[in-house]
Amino acid sequence: MFLHGTPGSRRLGQLFDAPARREGVRIVAPDRPGYGASSPWPTRDLTDTGAFVAPVLDDAGVDRAGVVGFSGGGPHALALAATHADRVTSVDVVAGATPPDCPPTPRVQRLLGRLASTTPRLLSGLLRVQAWLAGVAPAVVVSQYAETERVPDEVASLVARDFVDAVAASRRGAITELRLLAASWDLPLASVDRPVRLRHGTRDANVPIAGARALRDRLPDARLTAVEDADHLTALLRSRAPVVAQHAD
Template sequence: MATTDSARPDSTPERRVPAREASSVARSADGRRIAYATYGPPGGDPVVFFHGTPGSRRLGALLEPAARANDVRVIAPDRPGYGRSSPQPDRTVGDAAASVRPVLDDLGVERAALVAFSGGAPYALSTAASLSDRVTGVDLVAGATPPSFGDDTPAVQRLLSGLAAATPSVLGALFRGQAWVASRADPSFVVAQYAEDADAVPEDAATVVKEDFLAAFERHRNGAVIEFRDAGTDWGIDLDAVDAPVRLWHGTDDANVPVAGAERLAETLPTADLRVLDGADHLGTLLRAAPEALSRPR
C-alpha cells in the first residue's frame, strides 16, 4: 500500500550536530574490526542504522534529534571497508548480517529495528532475511532498489557500477580524489550529490553529510568500490524471507533513486508499506522521514 505525504512534519525535532559520537569496536567471527557509533539515549530502544554508499557511522548524527525525541538508541556501524572497519574484499550483499550480529552482541542487544538510507537498503534487507529472529522492523529511506526493478538508473550510478566491475583501481583513485577535494571544499560540494538544492539544506545537516563522506574514506576505499560493483548485479536476497514489517520512504523528486523502483520493491516485499513524500529529493527524504521512521512501536 502506498500513501502520499505532501506536508512537512510540524513536529520535526530541532536539528543539531552532536558534540561527539560515542564510538566503539566489535569483532566479527573471523576477527575483523567493526567500528560503530551510537546516538541518542543509551537506554533507548535499539535501532541499527545502515549508511549510504559511500558512507559511514557519522551519518547517524542526522538521526540523533529524532532519536532523543523517541527514546531510541541509534547504532550506526561502518560497513566493511568504510571508515574504521576492516575491509572484507570478498563480501557480498548476502554477508551483511555477519557484520551486524557482532555489533548487537557487543552491546547486549537481542532484537532491534533496522533503518537504512540509500545504498544501505540492500544490506538491511539482507540482514532482515538472514537474521529474522533479531529484527523487529525495517525502514528503507530513499533506499536503493534492485537493478532489475527499472531501466531508469541514473547515468552516474551506471558509470560508477561499470568502473567498479571493470577497473576497480580507477574507481578507488577517483574516490581518493573526491575525498581530497571535499576535505577542502564547502559542505555543499558533497551535499550536491544528494540534494537538488544544496543551499536549501540546513547548515548543521550539511556539515554532517560532509563529515560522513570524509569518514567513509578515512582509511579505505574498498567498501565503496565493492558496493558499487554489487549495486549493478543481482543482490542474491530471498525477499520472501523478510517477514518483519517493512516501510519504504521515498521522495517524488529523488534523482538518485527514482521512486518507480521503490514502488516495484514495495509490490514484491510481502510486508511492505510505501510512504511517498511529495517534493522530497534524496537527502530531503531522510531529513523528513527520520522523526516518523524512529517512532515505530517496538
C-alpha cells in the same frame, strides 16, 4: 540499528541523535566493512550482512532491533531481515537503493557500478579526489544528493565529514558495494517476513521512486510512503522523526 549509505560511515547516524533523545530510542550506527575504521571484506555479498551486524548487536547487548537503511544501506537492512529475522523487529528503508532490474537506473549509478567492476583503481582515485573536495567545499558532495540550498549548513557539514570518513582510510568498502549493488542481488526478497516501510522522495534523482514502487511489489509485507517534493537527502531528513517515533516505547 542505522545502516549508512554507499559510500558512507557511522557518522551519518548523528542525524538521528536529536529525535532519538526526544523519544528515548537508542541508535546503533556501525561502519560496514571497508568504511571508516572497519576492515575491508571485498568478497562479501548482501547475504553476508548478518555476519557483521549481528556481532554489533551482541556487543551492544541488543537481542532484537528495528533496522533503518538509508540509500545503499537499504538493501543491507533487507538482507539482515531475510537472513537473521530473529534479530529484526521491522525494517525502514529511506531512499533505498533498488535492484538493477527495477528500472530506471540513473546513468551515473550505472557508470559507478561499471567502474567498480572493471576499473576499481580509477574509481578509487576519483573517490580520493571527491574526499579532498568534500574537505574544502562540502557543497560539492551535498549537491550529489540534494539541492544544496535546501540543506542546513550543519547537515551539509556532517554529510561532507561522513563522506570523508567513509573513504579516507580505504575506498574498498565503496568499491565493493557499488559493484555488488549493480549486479543481480543474491538477496531472497520473498524471505523478508518482517514489516517493511519504504519512504522515498518523489524528486529523488539518485534512486527514482519508480524503482521503490517495483521493490515494494516484490516484498511480502511492504508499504511505500512517498515523501512529496523531497530528493535523496531531504527524504532522509524529513523521515527522521517519524522513523524514530515508530520505535519509541
